[in-house]
Amino acid sequence: MPKNIFNYKFKKILNDLKRRPEDAALDLGLTKKKINQILEGKKKLEFDLIEKAVKIWPVNYNEFFSVEDDAKHGFKIFKSKASNSTERKMYRGGEAYYLYKDTVMSKVSTFRPEWIQQLKVVDNSNPNNKGVKFNNGHFLHQFTYFIGPVNFYYILNNKKRVAKMNTGDSMYISPYIPHSFTTRKNKKNLLGNILALTYADKLNTESLNEFSAIGYELTKKFNLNLKNKIYAFKSSLLYHLKNSSISDHNFKELTGLNLNRLLKNKKLPNKKVIDKIATYLKINSRDLLPPIQNDYVKIQKYKSNRSWFYPSKYKKDFLFVELTNLSHLPMSKAFELNILNNKNNIGFSVPAHQYLYNIGSSKIKINFNKKIKQNFNPGDSIYLKPNVNYKFSGKGKVLILRIGGSVSSDALYHLSWLSQKNLKRLFNDYKQWFN
Numbered sequence: 001m002p003k004n005i006f007n008y009k010f011k012k013i014l015n016d017l018k019r020r021p022e023d024a025a026l027d028l029g030l031t032k033k034k035i036n037q038i039l040e041g042k043k044k045l046e047f048d049l050i051e052k053a054v055k056i057w058p059v060n061y062n063e064f065f066s067v068e069d070d071a072k073h074g075f076k077i078f079k080s081k082a083s084n085s086t087e088r089k090m091y092r093g094g095e096a097y098y099l100y101k102d103t104v105m106s107k108v109s110t111f112r113p114e115w116i117q118q119l120k121v122v123d124n125s126n127p128n129n130k131g132v133k134f135n136n137g138h139f140l141h142q143f144t145y146f147i148g149p150v151n152f153y154y155i156l157n158n159k160k161r162v163a164k165m166n167t168g169d170s171m172y173i174s175p176y177i178p179h180s181f182t183t184r185k186n187k188k189n190l191l192g193n194i195l196a197l198t199y200a201d202k203l204n205t206e207s208l209n210e211f212s213a214i215g216y217e218l219t220k221k222f223n224l225n226l227k228n229k230i231y232a233f234k235s236s237l238l239y240h241l242k243n244s245s246i247s248d249h250n251f252k253e254l255t256g257l258n259l260n261r262l263l264k265n266k267k268l269p270n271k272k273v274i275d276k277i278a279t280y281l282k283i284n285s286r287d288l289l290p291p292i293q294n295d296y297v298k299i300q301k302y303k304s305n306r307s308w309f310y311p312s313k314y315k316k317d318f319l320f321v322e323l324t325n326l327s328h329l330p331m332s333k334a335f336e337l338n339i340l341n342n343k344n345n346i347g348f349s350v351p352a353h354q355y356l357y358n359i360g361s362s363k364i365k366i367n368f369n370k371k372i373k374q375n376f377n378p379g380d381s382i383y384l385k386p387n388v389n390y391k392f393s394g395k396g397k398v399l400i401l402r403i404g405g406s407v408s409s410d411a412l413y414h415l416s417w418l419s420q421k422n423l424k425r426l427f428n429d430y431k432q433w434f435n
């Protein structure tokens with residue numbers, strides 16, 4: 001808990017519970033003076049008091065604590081030397097299988113990126129190779145960038161599969177897909193390696209806490225059918241009808257449309273009909289057209305990547321090579337950025353959490369918010385907060401992964417609905433809710 005500054009978290013809890021300091025004092029068995037001293041940051045909020053508050057009020061422990069900011073200047077850099085010091089060998093079936101190194105991780109974002117070398121060398125690309133050890137899959141999304149002759153194995157629809165990957169190739173796997181990586185035997189006896197960038201998006205610690213409190217039996221009832229656009233429309237419509245307590249009879253009266261016929265239709269209704277239903281249900285058309293998941297595993301070979309010179313083909317300062325990107329994770333964007341020659345002194349500012357890794361062989365420099373300059377050498381990695389200005393100098397090659405985290409989509413819309421004045425207040429909400 002920060003010392004000698006106003007205790008915003010505690011004040012917010014009191015405000016939300018509509019407790020004045022004297023009410024809180026009564027509930028917690030303290031004097032009003034003591035409560036005010038805690039609010040003003042003159043006295044520490046002791047843990048036994050938090051325990052008491054959690055016991056008597058409908059609040060949780062985490063509401064009393066803040067996220068620690070380990071990227072105070074808008075970024076966090078992790079040098080290759082520090083990365084090397086985290087090196088650890090992983091065994092599978094008693095055999096050395098992977099060499100792991102951490103790259104940059106911040107408390108502010110959900111990136112959990114690892115550099116991994118494939119110690120297991122295979123002389124064939126058979127997905128059923130007994131020497132290939134699969135994991136059980138994991139909760140986090142994974143984007144992977146390949147360097148060298150790496151075999152990527154995965155299990156989809158109960159079938160083991162393999163993809164022969166090389167430098168620049170990339171892939172995405174959704175949560176809980178079992179997978180494995182090996183090095184393909186090669187003349188130069190090189191070991192392959194990957195940058196395995198795992199991250200959480202909208203299903204994060206906070207939403208999982210909520211789901212786990214609701215429990216599996218109740219949570220599984222949500223389950224929209226998002227297999228294709230038509231199913232997605234139908235199951236979203238039923239979901240909103242249920243939430244609005246509108247029966248098929250009511251629906252007919254309200255919209256003049258026959259619900260049964262709509263649900264039997266093998267085609268998506270036209271935009272006019274969808275807009276009409278949305279208007280009657282007082283929801284948004286997009287609520288009836290949720291994104292569907294096309295790919296559980298997506299493999300992208302380097303040759304088939306889209307690319308563009310930035311800012312234009314006449315001003316070739318940068319070459320963006322687009323890696324595995326998917327429409328159902330619209331803010332997750334992976335690029336290989338080639339810094340060709342930043343003649344025009346172009347900076348970037350991106351509305352996403354960003355992960356940068358110098359995958360090239362040359363030293364570059366990076367400047368943050370026109371103030372702080374850092375060396376960004378091969379093997380170094382950087383975490384960047386959303387909307388931070390950054391500018392490269394020198395020539396080089398950088399792997400970039402952007403993710404939305406919880407600052408995109410609905411949370412972003414709700415944030416944007418606040419006026420500038422109220423947005424400021426959100427960050428310094430020390431006012432009591434009445435005067």
Ligand SMILES: [Fe+2]
Nearest residue numbers: 138142179196
């Ligand atoms: Fe993984």
